[in-house]
Amino acid sequence: MENVLVCDFSFEHICDIAPDKEIEGNIKAFYPQNQYDNPNDLLLHKYGIGPFCKFSIPRELRRKGVYLIKIDGDIKYVGECENLASRFNTGYGNISPRNCYAGGQTTNCRINNEIYNHSLNTNNIKLYFYETTNRFEVEWELINTLNPSWNKSKGKKMERGNSIDKLTIFSEPVSHQKSTCREEVLTVVRTIVKNKGVNEFTIYEVVESMLRERTSFKVSTIRTHITSKCCVNAPSHHAVVYSDFERIDKGLYKLINDEPN
Incomplete structure (x- = not known):
């Protein structure tokens, strides 16, 4: 198993992120917003247009800690999670129709779209994980040290108890x-x-x-x-x-x- 050392923290390679493909080998593009009934005439948020892709990681990875998304060796995103499998399988990897609209999960849509766009040009999208009970502190340190291009905030300082x-x-x-x-x-x-x-x-x-x-x-x-x-x-x-x-x-x-x- 491949490990990487990032700021003194040893991250293990969980898996490659591989979006679903068509028979011809092209990345499947999804537009889940079209499936939302939208009774309140909500507007799409800025990341809700898509296109989106679908992907998953092993369901047994119900682990708490900090994860990295690396593309062609570059760290693009740092995040923390209570449940790694849930974060990726029901969050980033499967965009719900409602989340494309105002009030929805903009981060899920944004990260999914980034993965979709990069998947068009590379297969080298890797997920790494560091298991820890101090996930907010580790996330904050990594974001503020590395400044990953996909991170829009500096971490969850007010959630560190x-x-x-x-x-x-x-x-x-x-x-x-x-x-x-x-x-x-x-x-x-x-x-x-x-x-x-x-x-x-x-x-x-x-x-x-x-x-x-x-x-x-x-x-x-x-x-x-x-x-x-x-x-x-x-x-x-x-x-x-x-x-x-x-x-x-x-x-x-x-x-x-x-x-x-």
Whole structure:
């Protein structure tokens, strides 16, 4: 089974996404909106025109986590799910007539149409999955790090429950006057550790706090400092490195340098 490592998360290859085809080998095009009775004279939403395709994944994949859609090696979309099979088999892969109209599931229609259009030119559409109970956090980190072209939002921050509750208490402001990225990261990490009462933090917690304080640094730069440039047990890829953090678990770090230098 093919696995890919994306931002320290190991995603397994679930299957190739293969839309239904005609006998001649062409992708079947569907226009389910024509089957809707539409008693209220609703208008089609901007993604409801189609054409659409039909596809499915194994029904036994009732798993919770984060998925990737890759086309010819490029990550096009990152999403989270409570049930992977349901998300693809009754969501993306089978567009209901009602969902094409105002108030319907626009994301389902948009992703399906993207898959249809790309299927006309390639068979290399792959689905990858990472099983986790922290799916909102992982989704948020990947979207904000990778900026996949099909993602229109930055993730479901308000649905993270306890994670977001913890983040709201990190209110100590970050000074941006002539500060380096390392200095800002260290300031935020010290505040996070202090408020949590335990010496551990995640990349998401640091990025979220810095973005909230309107940092000028990119998410990718912040992430590189945490995972590589300032991490003692990371591979050495930089001319100048610091011994600020230690990776203690997947996506989890602790502060080992509590004094600025």
